[in-house]
Amino acid sequence: MAYSKPLPEPSGVTQPFWDGAREGRLMLQRCGGCSRWVWYPRPFCPGCGGTKLEWRQTSGRGTLYSYTIARRPPAPMFQGDVPYVIAIVELEEGPHLTSNVVGIEPEKLRVGMPLVVAFDAVTPEVTLVRFRPA
Amino acid sequence: MGLRGVSAIVGLGELRPSRETPGKSALDLTAEVALQAVADAGMPLREVDGLCVDPITDAGMMIPSAIGEYLGLDLRFGELVDLGGASGAGMILRAAAAIAAGQCESCLCVTVAPRLGGGFWGGARHQSTSALPEMQFEYPYGAIGANYAYALVATRYEHEYGDTTRARAKVAVDQRANACQNPLAFFHGKPIREADVLASPMILDPLRMLEIVMPCGGGAAVLVTSAERARRLRRQPAYLLGAGEHITHRTITYAPSLVESPIRAAADRAFAMARVDRADVKLASIYDCYTITVLVSLEDAGFCKKGEAADFALRHDLTWKGDFPTNTHGGQLSFGQPGLGGGMSHVTEAARQVMGVANGRQIPNCDVAYVNGNGGFLSEQVSLVLARAA
Numbered sequence: 001m002a003y004s005k006p007l008p009e010p011s012g013v014t015q016p017f018w019d020g021a022r023e024g025r026l027m028l029q030r031c032g033g034c035s036r037w038v039w040y041p042r043p044f045c046p047g048c049g050g051t052k053l054e055w056r057q058t059s060g061r062g063t064l065y066s067y068t069i070a071r072r073p074p075a076p077m078f079q080g081d082v083p084y085v086i087a088i089v090e091l092e093e094g095p096h097l098t099s100n101v102v103g104i105e106p107e108k109l110r111v112g113m114p115l116v117v118a119f120d121a122v123t124p125e126v127t128l129v130r131f132r133p134a
Numbered sequence: 135m136g137l138r139g140v141s142a143i144v145g146l147g148e149l150r151p152s153r154e155t156p157g158k159s160a161l162d163l164t165a166e167v168a169l170q171a172v173a174d175a176g177m178p179l180r181e182v183d184g185l186c187v188d189p190i191t192d193a194g195m196m197i198p199s200a201i202g203e204y205l206g207l208d209l210r211f212g213e214l215v216d217l218g219g220a221s222g223a224g225m226i227l228r229a230a231a232a233i234a235a236g237q238c239e240s241c242l243c244v245t246v247a248p249r250l251g252g253g254f255w256g257g258a259r260h261q262s263t264s265a266l267p268e269m270q271f272e273y274p275y276g277a278i279g280a281n282y283a284y285a286l287v288a289t290r291y292e293h294e295y296g297d298t299t300r301a302r303a304k305v306a307v308d309q310r311a312n313a314c315q316n317p318l319a320f321f322h323g324k325p326i327r328e329a330d331v332l333a334s335p336m337i338l339d340p341l342r343m344l345e346i347v348m349p350c351g352g353g354a355a356v357l358v359t360s361a362e363r364a365r366r367l368r369r370q371p372a373y374l375l376g377a378g379e380h381i382t383h384r385t386i387t388y389a390p391s392l393v394e395s396p397i398r399a400a401a402d403r404a405f406a407m408a409r410v411d412r413a414d415v416k417l418a419s420i421y422d423c424y425t426i427t428v429l430v431s432l433e434d435a436g437f438c439k440k441g442e443a444a445d446f447a448l449r450h451d452l453t454w455k456g457d458f459p460t461n462t463h464g465g466q467l468s469f470g471q472p473g474l475g476g477g478m479s480h481v482t483e484a485a486r487q488v489m490g491v492a493n494g495r496q497i498p499n500c501d502v503a504y505v506n507g508n509g510g511f512l513s514e515q516v517s518l519v520l521a522r523a524a
Contacts, residue, residue: 005274005276006269006273006274006278007274008270008271008274009270010270014270040267040270040271040388065290065392066286066287066289066290066293066392067286067289068282068285068286068288068289068338068339068340068341069336069338069339070276070282070338071335071336071337071338071339072337072338073276074276074277074278074279074281074282075276075278075279078276078278081276084276086275086276086277086282086285086286086338087286088286088290088386088387088392096387096388097271097387098271098272098275098277098385098386098387099275100275100276106339111289111290111293112293126274128274128275130275
């Protein structure tokens, strides 16, 4: 059956992130001017206004900053997924990503627990970036 | 100087929220509340020379002129306000600014929501996921709508400051008691107890069904005029003494903090402009899309210290006859959320209380009221201070 959930439609600026995910690497931009990590992808650094951004591979490690367990689907195509975990992950490098935590019973989740990236190729073109307990 | 005492709310129109509004377009609803508001003020409609409106789904562009034309207005100021739940309060700020700048004298602020059923996702419409970052980086993970964002706030808040379960339930219960004194409220006549809240289904941990607003159809209109014109009308105005706005992010992922909202700067500016102390506030009319929103807002608006809102809510009676009246119309949790008219309901209730016309739930001597509008995911904040005297 065709994948019916929302998929990213990358732009020129965001394409390297999704290309990285497909190759099993969590890629983020880093500002050459002020050394900040930039998330989400932009053509400039919102911290210093600089435009010298480099794509760098991150460690793929982070901690659980906050989470919730979706008991009801927010849109019909997520009906088959509930209950699922929506989380904000604080990457080791600093930025916060919203994603899912998989591979653990939701009741065992704890804020602050260590997580590691878990790539999920949902279609031949798109790999989503989820996380699992480290 | 700012906007202190320059303008006043003089007329209110509001529909009873309903699950659906069959056969009524946004323009039909606009006409209903607009005519109510000018009649309430005792001002002829043709005297309205300013208009603030919210985005109307599917109406395309140039909405102020469309509504002005429909109402037969000759406008000197037209504004589309797109601040989510903060739009209602944001309209009052913009109306006051236009009046202060001499651009118009009487500005009608309208929020309406026709509703034909359907959830947030709105059926089969295709949205390009590249239009906004959250469509590309949040939606694919099922992080859609507002519920999840406030659940993330609640989880992190409890991690930092401790359990809020009973305090959140208390907010829902006290506000329902208020709604039971308000015939316009959707849940009028349906009191609840703490046990009802705690037994309602878990939707997104830790938020339960009775802690989450119910989308409705309906709408509200508020007429703002110059303080000078207000004094020539027959009724008691609600003068605007202070206003402040603060916007830091859209999507919750990118909020500077999950537990400290941008309200603080907006409220500080509003109170400083008004030259009013928090202790003098008789009504807190605080945006309540969720119970946790009220707790975070009470802290960040400065009514209690950070981390103490749960204790504050449990110690105070938040009903209209209590020692810290909050959302005396029921709040959106019990009044209903008619689109952006939900945010406006905090303005209309504060104005009613200050005008002394909150029949059946009037706070004695309510000479100062605080309003907060909250848009998106604690993203957009507009604070207002209303008072009986300019």
